[in-house]
Amino acid sequence: MNNATDYLAILRDDIPLIDVRAPVEFAKGAMPSALNLPLMNDSERAAVGTCYKREGAQAALRLGHQLVNGELREQRIEAWLQACAQHPQGYLCCARGGQRSHIAQQWLRERQVDYPLVVGGYKALRQAAIEATHQRIQRPLLLVGGCTGSGKTLLVRAQTNGIDLEGLARHRGSSFGRTVQPQRSQASFENHLAAALLKITPDFWLLEDEGHAIGANHLPDIVRERMAQSPLVVVDEPFARRLERLREEYFVQTLRAYIERDGEETGWRAYAEYLRHGLFAIRRRLGLQRFEQLSVRLESALSEQQRSGKSEAHFAWLAPLLEEYYDPMYRYQLEKRAPAIRFRGTFEDVSAWLAAL
Structure with missing residues (x-):
């Protein structure tokens, strides 16, 4: 022994x-x-x-x-x-x-x-x-950026050199980012990240462009420093495709996950509360009047989804939320980093560009 x-x-x-x-x-x-x-x-x-x-x-x-x-x-x-x-x-x-x-x-x-x-x-x-994270993150990094719903996480997961930070954090990185699994403690998140970085030795790491925190988990300082110095590839997707991707992820898959975890009735209540909580978390940034308007549309969409099983009614509040809040915020951040952009295109264009690397 x-x-x-x-x-x-x-x-x-x-x-x-x-x-x-x-x-x-x-x-x-x-x-x-x-x-x-x-x-x-x-x-x-x-x-x-x-x-x-x-x-x-x-x-x-x-x-x-x-x-x-x-x-x-x-x-x-x-x-x-x-x-x-x-x-x-x-x-x-x-x-x-x-x-x-x-x-x-x-x-x-x-x-x-x-x-x-x-x-x-x-x-x-x-x-x-x-120590492993500090050492391994010194390899070159390439970040995948793009507005909400562009498929950034899918791109990262599809690459052998991709590190899915949101998957490790069990959070999708926005006010609606909560998943059915609770987030790990900060130390556990960092331990999972270290393990992921140790599993392969690529020419470069592919990471999603993230803020300093993913939900309650903060990126280690050394990772944030390296990301701030790294080049960027940007996914520019048509608005309709982004909406459809978000519909599938947030209103179909998330509801299914809550029902699988909690059962039909309790799962539905947890799902509805998850959406309400996400909108409530940004009410001050939206302005209280706009928050109230979008909340009314959210409740209407929930009633329609519960009645018919269809989730398209959520576009009535999701589309303006993207156009008026998330997209301007991300584009402003992206403008400041324009010199770091190496390529931009649709999901398929970026996939092909990465494959050619």
Whole structure:
């Protein structure tokens, strides 16, 4: 049994990790291939931490063994045993490769299962992820820009050298960008980005032109700095094609995703609330009078979609929202970066241009 120190290989190859940290720690930051099977839950960890501060390490260790004992101990060992059987090439991981992963390793060994751990734990993996991003993003970058609905994300996903930042962030980058999956913590987003950058070594990276944040996730400073220095290819799509693409993505696929997650009735309510929230988030920028007008059209479109199943009625509020808000805002930003533009054309033109590269 060899404990792991090749952190980049763990990230690059999606090596399974049995992460024995408490759920609250896991939620703050985790590796892409990690499964959270804690040695102690949040309240148990808090009690042990308080004991450590008041009475020292030995007293805290004794309390930990008292809290995780008997049937509870058996349940947690059983969960680890199942995970070990499912992921025989994996590793145990705790915060720093200290007592928790060693205790889990010892309890498994008592069941005749020899399972290695990550030396240095999550902290070492996290540092490796930060350094990997800094190093890998130094390769040349090309950004894909264009107004909302131009198909930028589709273009990036279609290229072997594409890094789908919005997919990693679980957000589409606008006030309507929320997906049915909750966003990851900032650290987890950065860890997923590092893993994606480690998987291939292209001549250049292809990234979507993004702002400093994608929903609640912020791009690492080094990534934003490199993007600001990088050339740009712009997708110019006819307005009608953009509307149709957005209709399919926001009003068809999104509704389907909510219903699949929540069921017909609850899913519909969640979908309607998602659209209302997106419009409400930009009400001050729209002006309250325009916001009220578009809200009335949104409610009418929702009623029509619920009645007939057709989503074209949403164009009554989406089209003016693009023409009056999103398009002018993006074109203003694009004008400031005109010298960086290397090519512009339709979705097909840009696809062909990228293929020729």
